[in-house]
Amino acid sequence: MSKLNLVQAINQALRHEMERNPNMVLLGEDIGRDGGVFRVTEGLVDQFGDRRVVDTPLSESGIVGVAIGMAAYGLTPVVEIQFMGFLYAAMEQLISHAARLRTRTRGRYTCPLVVRTPYGGGIHAPEHHSESTEAYFVHTPGLKVVVPSTPAEAKGLLLSSLRDPDPVLFLEPAKIYRAIKEEVPEEEYLIPLGEARLVAEGKDVTLIAWGAMLHPTLKAADRMAEKGIEAEVIDLRTLSPLDSATIIRSVEKTGRAVIIHEAPQTCGLGAEIAARLCEEALLSLEAPIARVTGFDTPIPLPKTEKYYLPDVDQIVEAAEQVVGF
Amino acid sequence: MPKKVLHQFKVEFLQILDEAGRVDRDLWSGVDKKDEKEVKGFYEAMLLIRTFDEKALNLQREGRLGTYASVQGQEATQVGAVAALRPSDWVFPAFREPGVSLLRGLPMRMIYQYWSGDERGSAIPEEQHDFPIAIPVGTHIPQAVGAAWAAQFKNDPVAVVTFFGDGATSKGDFHEGLNFAGVFRLPIVFICQNNHWAISVPLSRQTASATLAQKAIAYGFEGIQVDGNDVFAVHTAVKQALDKARSGGGPTFIECFTYRLSDHTTADDASRYRSPQEVTAWRKKDPLIRLRAFIAQEYGWSESDEQAARRQAQERVAAAVHEFESVSPLNPEGMFDFLFAHPTPDLLRQKERLLKKLKKEKE
Ligand SMILES: Cc1ncc(C[n+]2csc(CCOP(=O)(O)OP(=O)(O)O)c2C)c(N)n1
Numbered sequence: 250m251s252k253l254n255l256v257q258a259i260n261q262a263l264r265h266e267m268e269r270n271p272n273m274v275l276l277g278e279d280i281g282r283d284g285g286v287f288r289v290t291e292g293l294v295d296q297f298g299d300r301r302v303v304d305t306p307l308s309e310s311g312i313v314g315v316a317i318g319m320a321a322y323g324l325t326p327v328v329e330i331q332f333m334g335f336l337y338a339a340m341e342q343l344i345s346h347a348a349r350l351r352t353r354t355r356g357r358y359t360c361p362l363v364v365r366t367p368y369g370g371g372i373h374a375p376e377h378h379s380e381s382t383e384a385y386f387v388h389t390p391g392l393k394v395v396v397p398s399t400p401a402e403a404k405g406l407l408l409s410s411l412r413d414p415d416p417v418l419f420l421e422p423a424k425i426y427r428a429i430k431e432e433v434p435e436e437e438y439l440i441p442l443g444e445a446r447l448v449a450e451g452k453d454v455t456l457i458a459w460g461a462m463l464h465p466t467l468k469a470a471d472r473m474a475e476k477g478i479e480a481e482v483i484d485l486r487t488l489s490p491l492d493s494a495t496i497i498r499s500v501e502k503t504g505r506a507v508i509i510h511e512a513p514q515t516c517g518l519g520a521e522i523a524a525r526l527c528e529e530a531l532l533s534l535e536a537p538i539a540r541v542t543g544f545d546t547p548i549p550l551p552k553t554e555k556y557y558l559p560d561v562d563q564i565v566e567a568a569e570q571v572v573g574f
Numbered sequence: 575m576p577k578k579v580l581h582q583f584k585v586e587f588l589q590i591l592d593e594a595g596r597v598d599r600d601l602w603s604g605v606d607k608k609d610e611k612e613v614k615g616f617y618e619a620m621l622l623i624r625t626f627d628e629k630a631l632n633l634q635r636e637g638r639l640g641t642y643a644s645v646q647g648q649e650a651t652q653v654g655a656v657a658a659l660r661p662s663d664w665v666f667p668a669f670r671e672p673g674v675s676l677l678r679g680l681p682m683r684m685i686y687q688y689w690s691g692d693e694r695g696s697a698i699p700e701e702q703h704d705f706p707i708a709i710p711v712g713t714h715i716p717q718a719v720g721a722a723w724a725a726q727f728k729n730d731p732v733a734v735v736t737f738f739g740d741g742a743t744s745k746g747d748f749h750e751g752l753n754f755a756g757v758f759r760l761p762i763v764f765i766c767q768n769n770h771w772a773i774s775v776p777l778s779r780q781t782a783s784a785t786l787a788q789k790a791i792a793y794g795f796e797g798i799q800v801d802g803n804d805v806f807a808v809h810t811a812v813k814q815a816l817d818k819a820r821s822g823g824g825p826t827f828i829e830c831f832t833y834r835l836s837d838h839t840t841a842d843d844a845s846r847y848r849s850p851q852e853v854t855a856w857r858k859k860d861p862l863i864r865l866r867a868f869i870a871q872e873y874g875w876s877e878s879d880e881q882a883a884r885r886q887a888q889e890r891v892a893a894a895v896h897e898f899e900s901v902s903p904l905n906p907e908g909m910f911d912f913l914f915a916h917p918t919p920d921l922l923r924q925k926e927r928l929l930k931k932l933k934k935e936k937e
Contacts, residue, residue, distance in 0.1 A: 282847045283774035306744035306780045307711055307772050335710055338746070373691065375641055375669075377709045515920060544924045549909045551640050551691030556906035556928060563931075 253433040255426045258400035259289050259365075262407040263327065265437060267297050270325055273411070275302045276312050277329030286331050287367055287426055313339035313364065317347050320362040325411065333368035333420065334377030340385070347416040348391030362416045363407075368396075369461050370511055370543075370558050371424035373551040379423075381512040381543065386418050387489045387521070393417040393442055394488040398425070398463040401433045405440030406486060413442060422461035429464070445492035447499070451479035454505040454568050457496060457522060459485040462509050462559065469564035478572055488518055496522060497530045504535035505571045511558050514542040536574030539567040585788045587831075588811055589801035593859050595867025597806065605806050606813050607657055610873050616657065616805050617865045617875075618883050620649040623673035624862060625887040626682060627836075629895060630672075630689065634840040638899070642689045643670045647803070647835035650861030651767050652737075653677065654808030658816050659735060664703040664725070666718035666736035670767065670834075671707070674737060678704050682894035683901070692904050703732075711772075712738055712745035715764070719751045722762035722825075733761045733819040735812070741772025743789060744780050752827065756793035759824035763815040764790075766827070767802060769834040774847035790827035802830030803861040833859070906932065 253261065267273050275290060281304040284291030294302040305312050309330055316326035330336045336343070343364065350360040370379035386394050395410055395417055397403035403421070410417040448463070449470055458466040463484050470480040481499050485492065500506045506526055508519035519540040526538055541559045548557050590601045602608065607616070627646055633639040645652070652673035659665065659678070667674050672685050679702055688695025688707075696706050705721075708714035718736035725732040742748055743766060755762050766786050770777050783789065790797030800807040808830055815826035833856040837844040844853075869875040910917060910925040917925070 278772070279774045281774075284846075286773070286841070304775050304779055307741035307775065308744040308746070310746050311744070338710070338713075373640055375689075375709055514924070544909065544928070545918075545920055546909045546913055546924075549906070550688075550693050552693070552904050553906040553909060554691075556932075557909065 250432045250434050252430045253400045254428075254430050255397070255400045255403050255421065256287060256289050258404045258433045259407055259421065260291060260293070261433065262404045262411070263290065264293060264296065266408060266411045267293065267301065270411075272323060273301070273325040273327060274319065275327050275329065276305050276316055277303075278305060278307055278331055280304060280329050285329055287423070289365070289421075290329065309335050309338040310342055313342040313347065316362050316364075317342060317350065317360055320360045321350065321358045326362050327411065328362070328364045330364060330366040332374075332378045333366045333380040333382065336364070336366055343386070343392065343416070343418070344389050348389050351415065352391060359414055360416045361414050363410050363413075363419055364416070365419045365421060367423035367426070368420045369422045369424055370548045370554055371461060373554070374423075376550065379548040379554070381510070381548070383420060383488055384512060384517050387491075387518055391415070392489065394420065395442060396420045396422065396460040396486065396488060398422070398460055398484050398486070399429060400431050402440065402446070402484075402486065404433055405438050406442070408437060409439045409442050412439070417442070420460065424461040425464065440486070442487045443490040443492055444486065445495040446484040446486055447481070447495065448484050449480065449482040451481040451503065453479045453503055454507060454572050455481045455483060455496070455499040455503045456507050456509060456564070456568065457483045457485065458509040459488065462511055465559065465561045466509050466564055468561045469568065472561065472565050473568055478568065480568060491521070491525075493525050493529070497526065500526055500530045501533040504533055505574075506534075507539045507541060507564065507568050507571055509541045509559055509564055511543045513545045514540060515545050517542055536571045539571045541567045583788065583791050585785050585797060585799060587799045587801070588807045589804050590806035590810065591801075591804040591864055591868055593864055595864045595871060597868065601810075602806065605810055607809060608806075614869060614873065614875070616653050617862070617869055618887070619653045619673075619677060620805070620862050620865065621883055622887045622890060623649045623652065623676060625884070625891050626672065626676065626685070626894075629891045630686065631836070631840065633686070633895070639686065639689050640691045641839050641841050643839045644834070644836035645670050645673055647833045647856065647860065648767050648769060649673055650805040650865070651765070651802040651808050651830040651832055654805040655735065655737075655765055655812045657809050658813040661701070662703065662732050663816070664705070664718070664721050664732065664734040666705045666714045666721070666734065667707050668711070668714065668738045668742065669707045669709055670739065671737050675704065675707070678702060680704070682890065683897040686894060686898040687901065690898070692901075693908065694901070694904060712742035712747040714738070715742065715747050715751035716754065719754045719760060719762055722755065722760040722819075723758060726758070726760055731820055733763060733816045735763045735765060735816070737765045737767060739772060740766060740768040740770065740777050740780055740786060741775065742766070743786055752790065752793040752825070755825040756795050759822070761819035761822075762825045763812060763819060764825065764827040765812065766829045767832055768829050769832050771834060771838070771844075771848065773838045773842060785829060787827060787829040795825045795827065797827040797829065799829040799831055802832030803859050803864065805861060805865055835860070
């Protein structure tokens with residue numbers, strides 16, 4: 250075991266799987282010699298050559314489109330899109346084709362494709378580099394959406410994604426690419442898709458988060474603990490399929506829920522989670538469900554970005570309100 | 575039945591000023607802006623852009639600016655093109671055209687402001703017909719075509735110019751935009767700054783075609799390659815294309831053959847993917863060096879003229895930096911103010927929430 254950051258853990262997972270699966274190919278802009286703009290694919294072209302680690306033309310729709318054909322033919326394509334804001338050009342391919350290939354052909358063709366992309370704010374990036382629009386994709390039937398929150402999680406979730414028989418969008422929280430290091434087992438391990446993780450147990454309130462937002466959420470839980478409030482923290486890990494059971498079980502126990510995400514509030518994933526809780530755990534609820542989210546605006550440029558992103562104070566405040574209701 | 579040749583095509587290359595600063599006298603005689611003052615003006619403009627850019631790189635290193643995309647090496651393309659434009663023409667830039675924005679009249683302070691992460695830097699002055707820079711590669715190309723279409727629709731004597739890199743020619747937006755422009759014979763000039771690299775990906779990985787200019791042929795209009803480090807060639811080609819556009823002759827695609835001397839952005843390290851020999855070879859073709867050599871030979875540009883020009887550029891840049899750094903702090907609540915003409919109830923509630931938070935922070 251060694252201590253790795255998120256970038257290194259993802260790199261290790263990709264390397265491991267490329268060694269195991271000779272049909273796995275990586276496609277993306279600058280992923281070869283340059284090792285990707287965040288260096289996630291660093292060194293892979295040296296080991297596997299430029300037939301398997303392909304610097305493509307600058308063409309997101311093209312990349313995802315060819316990857317669909319490759320996947321249907323029997324390869325395991327793994328696409329890197331440089332930033333989530335540049336995935337939109339490929340939405341047609343992803344939504345109209347990757348996600349529906351199995352359905353449209355009654356199972357004759359399938360699309361085992363992974364699209365990896367950094368997402369989220371807090372990295373002082375230019376416009377269109379901080380998108381957190383996972384809801385567009387969660388809203389797409391036939392597409393799985395995975396968001397790791399730590400290096401070890403990333404490795405296990407990515408390996409599962411790479412072996413999933415259906416298309417997976419793997420969103421990498423750019424803010425924590427290098428911010429956290431932890432022990433990551435060298436050997437292979439798989440974290441099943443569709444299972445949330447209970448990160449901390451508590452009886453007073455359930456805090457639900459994913460990706461980079463898990464970290465301020467955990468800090469908020471610590472701060473609340475000092476005041477005697479015991480928060481249960483759930484890391485969703487997979488946004489689609491959504492693990493309702495774990496959320497509902499927890500809220501049945503605590504009677505209270507706060508959902509934290511950096512995406513805009515309206516039609517963000519928090520809305521879906523709140524709806525499910527109302528449908529299935531209404532009688533357990535002791536207080537209205539709270540959401541701590543970004544605003545319904547584009548993420549601002551770096552100078553004022555921090556005012557957009559949910560912070561520990563806001564999470565604590567929302568949780569205290571819910572607890573004190 | 576024997577095969578017939580249906581069409582044959584050629585792609586022209588235009589250079590007027592060579593690397594040593596010599597002009598082709600025949601071609602030179604056709605250059606539109608060639609009196610002494612204008613030519614020196616070209617040089618001063620290029621020097622201003624270079625000085626602005628060097629300062630931006632320094633500011634970034636000192637943490638006073640965010641990620642910035644340097645334009646060194648591409649000054650001739652930008653100066654030559656803008657000099658052919660009228661203020662009433664429209665410009666759709668990509669993100670590597672600070673020179674274009676500057677010469678079109680955007681206050682230098684605002685360009686620094688934008689790259690420092692301050693939204694106020696993107697407030698285009700009312701009198702300027704320039705679109706904000708496009709961060710997603712190539713997405714502005716069809717938009718520029720739409721503006722040209724609107725100009726044609728309204729019978730306005732206006733042309734549109736759009737700038738983009740070689741990487742952008744791989745995008746669907748490029749093909750879709752050029753196709754519309756060709757079909758509707760729109761008054762637009764596509765200026766591709768072929769600087770040979772799209773971050774780490776070389777031109778040979780963007781296209782298998784011998785030139786980018788020839789791509790226009792497939793859409794039914796003229797494509798030409800010019801030496802992008804030769805301000806006269808760029809200016810002449812753009813001027814002709816604009817005249818053609820304004821007189822109903824339809825679109826033109828101009829490939830400016832140039833080079834990015836710097837890293838892709840301040841977040842990039844170009845030494846990972848390109849050789850120092852390549853960069854050195856292109857440094858010899860620097861657009862400033864050759865124009866300086868020309869004006870020295872032609873008009874006796876002396877070392878003291880040079881020093882004076884540099885000083886002037888530095889003073890302008892210093893003043894802009896001072897202005898940029900003495901603007902009032904940006905109000906975070908401004909993020910709500912320009913989303914819709916009339917803010918929605920949700921936005922008003924959210925703005926209120928932020929204002930409360932800011933107030934608490936102050937206390
Ligand atoms: C759609 C899209 N994909 C990827 C990026 C990231 N990116 C920014 S610039 C760039 C290379 C652009 O190359 P080119 O069009 O040749 O312009 P240059 O940067 O060389 O001026 C890339 C890949 C982006 N901004 N937009």
